[in-house]
Amino acid sequence: MSSGRTHDRITLWTLPLVVLVAFRITLDGWLTVVVCLGFLLGGWVLGPDLDIHSVQYKRWGWLRWIWLPYRGSMRHRSRWSHGPIIGTTVRVLYVSVWLALAGLVVVDVLNHAGRTALTWGDLLRGIGWGMQTYWPWWLALVAGLELGALSHYGADWLSSRTKRRKRRTVNPRAKGRGQRAKGRGQKAKGRRQRAKGKRH
Numbered sequence: 001m002s003s004g005r006t007h008d009r010i011t012l013w014t015l016p017l018v019v020l021v022a023f024r025i026t027l028d029g030w031l032t033v034v035v036c037l038g039f040l041l042g043g044w045v046l047g048p049d050l051d052i053h054s055v056q057y058k059r060w061g062w063l064r065w066i067w068l069p070y071r072g073s074m075r076h077r078s079r080w081s082h083g084p085i086i087g088t089t090v091r092v093l094y095v096s097v098w099l100a101l102a103g104l105v106v107v108d109v110l111n112h113a114g115r116t117a118l119t120w121g122d123l124l125r126g127i128g129w130g131m132q133t134y135w136p137w138w139l140a141l142v143a144g145l146e147l148g149a150l151s152h153y154g155a156d157w158l159s160s161r162t163k164r165r166k167r168r169t170v171n172p173r174a175k176g177r178g179q180r181a182k183g184r185g186q187k188a189k190g191r192r193q194r195a196k197g198k199r200h
């Protein structure tokens with residue numbers, strides 16, 4: 001597992017590549033900006049390591065407690081947090097639930113104060129309209145979030161591979177010893193079987 005700082009750096013270093021690819025695909029400056037925003041958010045704030053006490057988790061400041069149920073319900077680096085597509089989907093849904101709750105509280109308070117007269121239906125229609133009208137922007141944001149998470153998964157995968165290789169170079173005899181012991185065991189077994197054959 002790479003450290004939080006390494007992940008932050010990788011996100012920053014790969015940003016120019018994301019700018020290029022996003023602009024090539026969208027051919028739109030503002031959509032590219034949204035993809036990049038999503039990418040930075042996905043790497044720095046809404047990242048896969050929210051499943052542990054990480055830099056990303058600490059960046060939520062006094063709101064970090066909202067991630068406690070998320071952390072508690074999955075193993076670190078499980079596919080629910082570190083799986084391509086599924087990780088981002090779970091996090092986006094999770095944040096949406098909290099946003100919806102916050103929205104309901106705000107609307108309720110405003111309604112009670114007599115400033116608004118909004119119903120649940122009004123809210124749902126408003127959200128539906130926003131999604132339909134601005135769908136390219138939402139899509140750009142989610143694509144950016146997923147790219148940010150992908151850079152994280154890639155770095156995690158590379159670092160565990162390197163660690164495994166290093167372990168093998170530091171202790172190359174570990175496997176050899178095991179095989180030799182196994183070889184000795186097989187020879188002994190052969191001897192026992194031959195002796196048994198002579199007895200019959």
Ligand SMILES: [Zn+2]
Pocket residue numbers: 001048049077082152156
């Ligand atoms: Zn990770």
